[in-house]
Amino acid sequence: MHRWLLPEYIADILPAEARLVEEKRRRVLDLFHSCGYDLVSTPLIEYTESLISEGDHDLDMRTFKLVDQLSGRQLGLRADIAPQVARLDAHLLNKQGAVRLCYAGSVVSTVPSSLLGSREQLQVGAEIYGHGGIEADLEVMTLLLDCLALLGLQQVQLDIGHVGVYRSLVAHFGLDSSQEQALFTAYQSKDVAELADLTKGLPDQAREAFLALASLNGGRDVVGEARAALPNLPGIAKALDDLDRVMVELESIGAQGAIDLVELRAAHYHNGLVFAAYAEGWPNAIAWGGRYDNVGKQFGRARPATGFSFDLRELTRKLALGSAQKAILAPYAPEDPALYQVIRALRTNNEIVVISLPGHEAHVAELNVDRELQKRDGVWQVVPFGQCK
Numbered sequence: 001m002h003r004w005l006l007p008e009y010i011a012d013i014l015p016a017e018a019r020l021v022e023e024k025r026r027r028v029l030d031l032f033h034s035c036g037y038d039l040v041s042t043p044l045i046e047y048t049e050s051l052i053s054e055g056d057h058d059l060d061m062r063t064f065k066l067v068d069q070l071s072g073r074q075l076g077l078r079a080d081i082a083p084q085v086a087r088l089d090a091h092l093l094n095k096q097g098a099v100r101l102c103y104a105g106s107v108v109s110t111v112p113s114s115l116l117g118s119r120e121q122l123q124v125g126a127e128i129y130g131h132g133g134i135e136a137d138l139e140v141m142t143l144l145l146d147c148l149a150l151l152g153l154q155q156v157q158l159d160i161g162h163v164g165v166y167r168s169l170v171a172h173f174g175l176d177s178s179q180e181q182a183l184f185t186a187y188q189s190k191d192v193a194e195l196a197d198l199t200k201g202l203p204d205q206a207r208e209a210f211l212a213l214a215s216l217n218g219g220r221d222v223v224g225e226a227r228a229a230l231p232n233l234p235g236i237a238k239a240l241d242d243l244d245r246v247m248v249e250l251e252s253i254g255a256q257g258a259i260d261l262v263e264l265r266a267a268h269y270h271n272g273l274v275f276a277a278y279a280e281g282w283p284n285a286i287a288w289g290g291r292y293d294n295v296g297k298q299f300g301r302a303r304p305a306t307g308f309s310f311d312l313r314e315l316t317r318k319l320a321l322g323s324a325q326k327a328i329l330a331p332y333a334p335e336d337p338a339l340y341q342v343i344r345a346l347r348t349n350n351e352i353v354v355i356s357l358p359g360h361e362a363h364v365a366e367l368n369v370d371r372e373l374q375k376r377d378g379v380w381q382v383v384p385f386g387q388c389k
Contacts, residue, residue, distance in 0.1 A: 009112040009119040013313070016321045021122065024316055025104050028124055028147055035143060037102040037126050042084035044106065048076040053083050054298055056269055062109040079109045081123050082309065083295060089129040090301035098136070102126040104312070114284055117314065125289075127307030134242050136306050137273045137291060138249050144287055144308045145255055148277060151315055155280035157256040159217075161263030162243055163270050163290070165226070166213065168235030173206040183210060187262040190214075205231070217260040220247040226261060242273055269295070272306070286315055327352035328382055329364060329372040342373065342380040 006012070013021065029039060047068075052060050064077040078084060081103050089099055104124045112119050126143055128136040141158060148156050166187075170180050179198070186194040195214055199207040212229040216222050223244045230236055243259055250257035263274055274290030289308025328346060330353050333339050343353045354367050372385045 009117065011118060016324060017316070019324070020319060020321055021313055021316050024151055025122070025124065025312055027150055028312070029102065029104060031146060031150055032102040032126055037100040040085060040088055040101050040103055041105065042081060042088070042103065045075050045077055046084065048074045050087060051076045051078055051083055053269060053295060062111060064108060064110055077108050079107050081105055081107060081125065082127065082307065085127055086295040086305065087299050089303060090299035095130070098128060098130040100126070100128050113311070121311040122313045123309050124312045125307055125309030127305060129303050129305045132293065132304035134245060134273070138246060140289060140306050140308050141246070141275060142253065144277060144289065148279065148287065152319055153279045153286070153315065157258060157278050158250065158275050159258050159260045159263050159278060160243060160246055160273065160275045161260050162239035162273050163264060164235045164239035164272060165230070165261050166264055168233045169209055169213070172231060172233055173202065184264065187214065187264055213261050218258060220244065220259070222259040246273065281318065286310060324368055325352055326370040327354045327368055329367060329369040329385060330355045331373065332356055332358055339373065339380055
């Protein structure tokens with residue numbers, strides 16, 4: 001095996017793309033900062049019981065695990081930063097009011113996110129803890145749209161659902177865990193034929209409701225259609241009220257939104273509004289989020305929480321790399337302190353200055369320079385590259 005080969009669905013990032021990813025990361029974090037979100041950084045490796053939320057079997061399967069040589073306990077490489085941020089809010093920050101937190105860090109997964117995806121992602125996200133009202137959900141949705149616009153993504157649409165509708169139906173009709181999981185899988189894969197088979201043995205009212213759920217998607221009028229097609233249950237009524245308000249708010253800011261009542265994501269993990277962002281030219285969701293009020297329970301403090309995340313490396317993959325900034329070539333002259341001062345001043349003014357190391361004169365073209373420092377009349381000056389003295 002060649003030593004330079006990487007595992008499947010793992011890739012290097014070369015200079016031009018790495019520079020673009022880093023520039024976008026900085027701009028997104030600056031946007032978060034301007035909105036009052038505090039940046040946190042969490043460890044890449046933790047004990048698995050801290051990394052994986054209780055009952056989150058999907059995250060459990062996606063987490064690489066190993067044995068800690070110091071404690072003998074099981075460690076995991078994080079596949080999702082959100083549970084770690086919940087730990088910070090619950091155990092370390094311990095604030096009483098609303099807390100806004102953001103993050104940007106690498107996560108790894110045992111399987112790729114898609115056929116063209118990577119097992120290593122740069123997960124960027126923002127979350128609000130401590131406010132259970134829809135105002136927090138609306139804020140993170142709007143912030144996500146601002147992030148995607150900042151990244152240059154066009155024609156973005158939010159598909160919005162509410163786990164409360166599905167959960168209310170499951171509880172009302174008394175489905176067991178195996179029935180619920182089978183239905184959830186069918187909804188996620190949009191498999192209408194499988195859904196029809198799974199509901200054959202249910203009472204007529206239950207079958208009609210679960211089948212209707214699969215077709216309830218579209219604009220704001222879906223709310224009225226859902227009220228007519230689904231049982232009049234308190235949980236469903238509240239969820240539809242929330243969806244109606246979200247659609248009104250999105251329309252007021254000129255954003256594109258659509259309701260999809262089987263946009264469930266991890267129904268065991270989320271417990272309220274959920275959403276996914278889609279953009280022109282992308283076959284799958286490019287960002288996702290929702291409400292997960294119980295995420296901090298395992299750390300002893302179950303506060304209301306809502307947020308979103310996306311893979312910045314994936315989103316920048318289709319963006320134009322642009323031209324790299326041209327550099328200034330400086331000679332190697334350690335005995336000349338004046339040259340060092342000029343180089344420092346240029347770099348302070350956001351210029352790239354590359355010092356030509358001895359013996360590499362034949363490879364100067366690889367340095368992407370268009371100017372150079374020359375000493376004329378005793379003063380170091382920036383002149384076009386290759387210009388004779």
